[in-house]
Amino acid sequence: MKRMMIPALVALIGTGSALQAQQPRFGVAFNLVMPTGDFNNKTYPPSGSVLASQNEGYDLGFGGQFTVSFPVDPKLAIRLDFGGQVTDGSNTAPGYDKINLRHTMFSVGGDLQIFTESAYRHRGTYFIVGLSADFERFERSFGNLDDNYYDNYDDVDTTRKSRLGGNFGIGHTFGYDAGLRFTLEATYHKTLTGNDTAKNDPPNTDFVRVSFGCVF
Secondary structure, eight states, X not given: OHHHHHHHHXXXXXXXXXXXXXXXXXXXXXXXXXXXXXHHOEEEOOOSSOOSOEEEEEOOEEEEEEEEEEEEETTXXXXXXXXXXXXXXXXXXXXXXXXXXXXXXXXXEEEEEEESSBXXXXXEEEEEEEEEEEEEEEEEEOSOHHHXXXXXXXXXXXXXXXXXXXXXXXXXXXXXXXXXXXXXEXXXXXXXXXXXXXXXXXXXXXXXXXXXXXXX
């Protein structure tokens, strides 16, 4: 996975000299994360260690992101994306204590933005497609998540995973050409690598992300 991610990041950095001549658009956003698929709800059959079916899922998550959008054409921009998010969940099985779950992810990505109006002015509706390097942490703990989740680090089982993700969606910029403008985006994220559960990889981290932010 790391061999795949390093060339991709180097390629993004290598575009820097070509993008410096353009007027970048900076943005910040608050994200709502809605898990889908196995990330939302997955049932595991009984096993040797747990003799009942386990139901595991994550709830609504929260995060933020910082973006830099470089126009390269009247309708096209290349966007660098840096973001992080946290999503809590639980694992339950009849006759067993509930297990608290927490997923944390930091992502570095590159997107293409295709505008229907103007990429130079970051105006109107735009479509998004891109890739991200996702650095994930899965945590499992017993007890009250809010009160003593981190009181005893020995009780927290942590798994870290670096994977490649794909993103696509749609956004819109509200406001005038000059000054601060607001953005609304809806994107879908799908894990592309490191998701072989037969090799004990974590399930896909698939989710819909709704972003509320501003661009200037």
